[in-house]
Amino acid sequence: SFGYSIAPNTHALVVTAVQNLDMPCTMSLNYEEFIHTTGKRAATFTNGRIACDEEGKIVAAEYDVGFDHGAYGTVPIFMNLATVGFHGYNIPNFKALARGGATNHAFNTAYRGFGSPQIYTCTEALIDMAAEKCGMDAWEFRYKNAARPGDLTINNRPYDLYIYPELLEKAKPVYDQYKAEAEAAKAEGRHVGVGISLGGFIITIGMFDVAEVALELNSDGTITHFNTWEDMGQGGDIGTLTHTVKALEPLGIKPDQVKLVMNDSKTCPDTNLAAASRSHYMAGNATLDAAKQLMDAMRKADGSWRTYAEMVAEGIPTKYTGHYDQFNIGLPPGIDPNMGHGEKNPTYMYGVNLALVEVDINTGKTQVLRFTWVGDVGVVGNMLSVEGQGYGGLSHSIGFALSENYEALDKNSNMVACGIPQIDAIPDDLNLIFKETPRPAGPHGSCGCSEVFQCSNHMAVINAINNACGVRVYALPATPDKVKAGWEAKQRGEDLTPPKYFLGTDFEEELEIIKANPLG
Numbered sequence: 001s002f003g004y005s006i007a008p009n010t011h012a013l014v015v016t017a018v019q020n021l022d023m024p025c026t027m028s029l030n031y032e033e034f035i036h037t038t039g040k041r042a043a044t045f046t047n048g049r050i051a052c053d054e055e056g057k058i059v060a061a062e063y064d065v066g067f068d069h070g071a072y073g074t075v076p077i078f079m080n081l082a083t084v085g086f087h088g089y090n091i092p093n094f095k096a097l098a099r100g101g102a103t104n105h106a107f108n109t110a111y112r113g114f115g116s117p118q119i120y121t122c123t124e125a126l127i128d129m130a131a132e133k134c135g136m137d138a139w140e141f142r143y144k145n146a147a148r149p150g151d152l153t154i155n156n157r158p159y160d161l162y163i164y165p166e167l168l169e170k171a172k173p174v175y176d177q178y179k180a181e182a183e184a185a186k187a188e189g190r191h192v193g194v195g196i197s198l199g200g201f202i203i204t205i206g207m208f209d210v211a212e213v214a215l216e217l218n219s220d221g222t223i224t225h226f227n228t229w230e231d232m233g234q235g236g237d238i239g240t241l242t243h244t245v246k247a248l249e250p251l252g253i254k255p256d257q258v259k260l261v262m263n264d265s266k267t268c269p270d271t272n273l274a275a276a277s278r279s280h281y282m283a284g285n286a287t288l289d290a291a292k293q294l295m296d297a298m299r300k301a302d303g304s305w306r307t308y309a310e311m312v313a314e315g316i317p318t319k320y321t322g323h324y325d326q327f328n329i330g331l332p333p334g335i336d337p338n339m340g341h342g343e344k345n346p347t348y349m350y351g352v353n354l355a356l357v358e359v360d361i362n363t364g365k366t367q368v369l370r371f372t373w374v375g376d377v378g379v380v381g382n383m384l385s386v387e388g389q390g391y392g393g394l395s396h397s398i399g400f401a402l403s404e405n406y407e408a409l410d411k412n413s414n415m416v417a418c419g420i421p422q423i424d425a426i427p428d429d430l431n432l433i434f435k436e437t438p439r440p441a442g443p444h445g446s447c448g449c450s451e452v453f454q455c456s457n458h459m460a461v462i463n464a465i466n467n468a469c470g471v472r473v474y475a476l477p478a479t480p481d482k483v484k485a486g487w488e489a490k491q492r493g494e495d496l497t498p499p500k501y502f503l504g505t506d507f508e509e510e511l512e513i514i515k516a517n518p519l520g
Contacts, residue, residue, distance in 0.1 A: 005230055006275045007039065007074040007109045032413040039109025040406050042077060043068040044118040045501040050126040056134045058145045060093035061086060061154075063122055066503040067100035070107035076100065077108070080115025080202070082340055083155055084455070085123040088164045088198045088350065089142075090151035096340070097510055099503065106408045110275055112393065113454045116201055117400060120456035121476060124197040128463045129472070138196050138463065139175050143168045146198075155335055157343040161437060163350050163376050164198060170435060171196075171352045171374040178356040178370065182467070191359040192369070193468025198352055199456025203448050204278040206344035207331040211282035212269035215244070215290040216319035217298070219308045223248060224259040226267060229283045230274040234450060235385045236262065242382045243284045246444055247291035251298075251305060269321055277349065277448025282324055284443025290322025329441070338518045347439045349452040351375030353397075353460035359468045364484030366465055368398050372431040375452055379436050379445035386449050390432045393453025398426055401458035403477050419477060474498050 010027065017025040029037065048063035065081050081098040131141035146164035153159055178194040185192035213227040225244045229236035237260060244258050261267060271283050297316050298306045311318050326346065335342035356370040371394055380386050403419035406412050416422075438445030458476070466472045471486035475498070486496055505513070 004039065004109050004111065006273050009074075009107075010034075010038065031415075035406075035413060035418070036106075036408070039070070039074060040106040041111040042070070042108035042115075042118065043105065044081070044121075045503065046119070046122040047500045047503065047507070048122045048126050050130050052130055052134060052145075056131075056136050056141055056144055058089060058091050058130070061091045061123075061126065062095045062507075063119070063126075064097045064503055064507040065099070065119060065122070066501060067098060067118075068103050068105055068108070069100050070103060070105045072107040073102065074107055075110050077110075077115035077118075079334065081119050083153075083335060084116045084199075084201065085119035086127075086154050087200050087348075088147055088159075089127070089145050090147045091145075091154055094154045095511065096154070097507060097514075099510070101504075104408075106406060112396065113201060113451045114275070116199065116451070116455035117397075117458060120197065120199050120459055121462075124199065124456050124459035125462065125472065125474070127198075128195075128466065138194075138467075139168065139172065142196065142198060153343070154340075155343060156339075156341040160345075160347045161350065161376070163435070163437060164352070167350060167352045167374050167376065167435060168198075170433060171354060171372070174354055174372045174374070174431070174433075178354055178372075181356060185358070191361055191469045193357055193359070193464045193466070195355045195357065195460040195462065195464025195467055196353065197456045197459035197463060199452070199459075200348045200350040201451040201455045202276055202345040203281050203347045203349065203442075204326060204345060205273075205276045207326055207333050209272070209278060209282055210323070210325035210327070211271045211278075211286045212321055212323050213240075213271055213283055213286045213290055214269050214319060214321045215248075215287070215294050217294060217308050217311065218259070218318075221308065222257045222259055223253055224261055225287070226261045226269060227271040227283055227286075228263050228265060228268045229271050229279045230263060234274065234279075235389065236274075236279060238382055238385045239280050240283065240287075242385070243280075243287040243443060244291075246381065247287050248295070250295060277451045280446065280448045281347075281442055284446065285324035285441075286322040288322065288443055289324055290320050293320035293322065294318075338514065346441055347378075347447050349375065349377045349447055349449060351452045351455070351457070353457045355460035355464045357461060357464040357468055359465055359471075359483060359487075361469055361484070361487045364480035364482065364487065366402055366461070366478060366480070366483060368402075368425070368427050368461060368464075370427055370429040370431075371398070371460070372433065373453065373457065374433040374435070376435045376437050377449035377452060378439040378442050378447040380434060381444060381446050386434075387432055389450050390453050391430055393450065394430055394457055395421060395426045396454050397457035398461060399477075400454070401461040401476065401478060403479065405477055405479075419479075472496060 046065040050061040078098040182192045354372040399421035
């Protein structure tokens with residue numbers, strides 16, 4: 001899932017069956033039916049440029065991205081395409097355009113990172129290419145251009161945190177170790193390289209986000225938590241449990257004293273959609289509100305706590321609904337549609353990715369040997385859960401970089417045919433290094449984490465391929481045939497840079513049209 005739940009076409013089919021048959025219905029699909037009838041991550045095609053001065057400082061950048069939303073318009077990702085790219089850098093002069101079109105491909109739906117993997121494919125390649133053109137080390141170039149206090153985002157607003165210089169410093173020992181290993185391997189005649197990428201992702205859907213949960217004190221002294229934090233593997237259960245135990249810490253509540261009632265819309269409040277890495281953040285804050293109400297009701301004048309029996313005897317309710325919204329915390333409804341200025345998100349998650357890969361130039365196959373992520377997702381509430389998100393996300397990213405592809409063909413009928421990575425494609429050496437900077441508005445100082453593990457992570461692998469054998473793959477995935485063809489073309493002295501994509505109206509002309517016809 002990881003986003004698909006915000007536009008689930010299969011649910012609509014079941015509803016139609018219920019309406020027509022006037023009886024409870026369920027629908028079961030085999031995997032081939034499922035894969036051909038559900039949405040996929042959108043394809044994008046991007047033309048981009050970046051410029052820096054003689055000292056390696058970025059002075060300007062731009063990109064023009066075409067978004068293929070497939071046969072049906074379901075979930076637009078224009079906002080993320082126009083705000084997430086180049087996140088973390090100081091780029092004083094910037095312009096970008098995101099536009100979309102309908103095709104006969106599979107329809108677009110939300111998936112982990114929603115827009116960020118697409119745009120980082122362009123922007124993190126440009127950063128690496130600029131460093132190479134300047135004759136600078138990829139880490140050094142990023143460190144020089146990482147945003148610092150006073151610098152603005154590409155949307156002309158201050159960063160939530162100026163954290164990338166610290167994260168890069170934290171990553172430097174690992175980067176140096178990987179470089180040493182790569183140089184030693186190259187001395188043996190092997191094609192081993194190191195790649196690096198930066199990237200973060202938004203938290204919540206912005207100003208209009210709202211979530212509710214409920215906490216109930218039971219007769220045996222246990223607590224029941226009610227919510228609709230949709231859990232299809234992303235940790236809603238352990239997240240709910242962690243928030244509840246922490247929020248009710250003054251009561252001394254232990255994990256085995258908490259009962260979870262989740263995803264039953266008949267009995268649970270609306271905790272809202274599972275998207276935008278919002279569930280942990282929004283449900284957590286709603287849990288804090290419910291816990292405060294419950295503890296206020298349980299608290300006696302002397303500071304001790306009422307029992308369930310005492311509350312019932314005094315006519316005090318034992319169940320409370322917690323509410324949290326972002327309607328009046330100073331967020332705008334969105335970025336300015338004409339200039340792209342603004343910041344609609346309360347906070348972000350941040351990451352630096354390092355990959356060590358080996359390329360077999362005879363077959364073009366790329367093997368990821370090691371991968372390290374260094375990042376900040378706020379205060380970590382449950383390390384095992386966050387690590388699970390990390391390892392899963394990095395595995396997804398490696399597949400996204402090297403093998404995953406869906407063309408809506410008959411052959412794409414199972415996981416193997418779609419290029420889902422198998423166990424031998426994922427290294428055992430996956431490392432997560434955390435810096436925990438408290439988020440003031442986050443529950444217990446935390447924020448979401450899922451999508452930072454699949455936003456720009458794949459580009460560390462793509463950049464490492466170029467570092468290993470001088471082949472830059474511009475169109476993902478970097479399958480063996482593409483890498484081998486690139487290597488052979490390079491040996492013939494050919495330029496590997498592809499032609500610009502034709503995206504319709506000329507980039508500058510389209511920007512002038514927008515400028516001449518501002519939205520009110």
